Amino acid sequence: MSDCLFCEIVAGDIPATKVHETGTTFAFRDINPQAKVHVLVVPKTHHEDAAELAAADPRLLADVIAAGAAVAKAEGMDGSGFRFVLNTGEDAGRTVFHAHLHVLGGEPLGTFGRPTG
Ligand code: AMP
Numbered sequence: 001m002s003d004c005l006f007c008e009i010v011a012g013d014i015p016a017t018k019v020h021e022t023g024t025t026f027a028f029r030d031i032n033p034q035a036k037v038h039v040l041v042v043p044k045t046h047h048e049d050a051a052e053l054a055a056a057d058p059r060l061l062a063d064v065i066a067a068g069a070a071v072a073k074a075e076g077m078d079g080s081g082f083r084f085v086l087n088t089g090e091d092a093g094r095t096v097f098h099a100h101l102h103v104l105g106g107e108p109l110g111t112f113g114r115p116t117g
């Protein structure tokens, strides 16, 4: 889709640090990491968010989750643990409207939910 940041990254039109790729998914390092390891996994085709993706193409959502697990293993986090995050909508602070899975870890993670402070 034109004017979609993550479609442009998948197409190679905007640079990103690729960490994993399958026929249907692309994974790259988050530009503003929230943990020692912070990777984004996206479907190569454009879907608005995880719920829309689940309704439109559940196998592709499963591909995204499996790719996230492969990233966690490749980053050495399968033993120590990691976190998958799928933000949806304003309250979650969503900023990019192409479905993406955050894979976070590489160190003990903080609590999540209500804002801190
Ligand atoms: P969300 O808030 O769930 O929509 O997450 C969007 C994520 O995309 C944020 O964690 C951003 O840091 C990340 N991001 C934005 N632009 C880029 C980029 N050019 N390359 C890598 N990650 C990006």
Ligand code: ZN
Pocket: 001, 004, 005, 006, 007, 008, 045, 046, 047, 097, 098
């Ligand atoms: Zn897109």
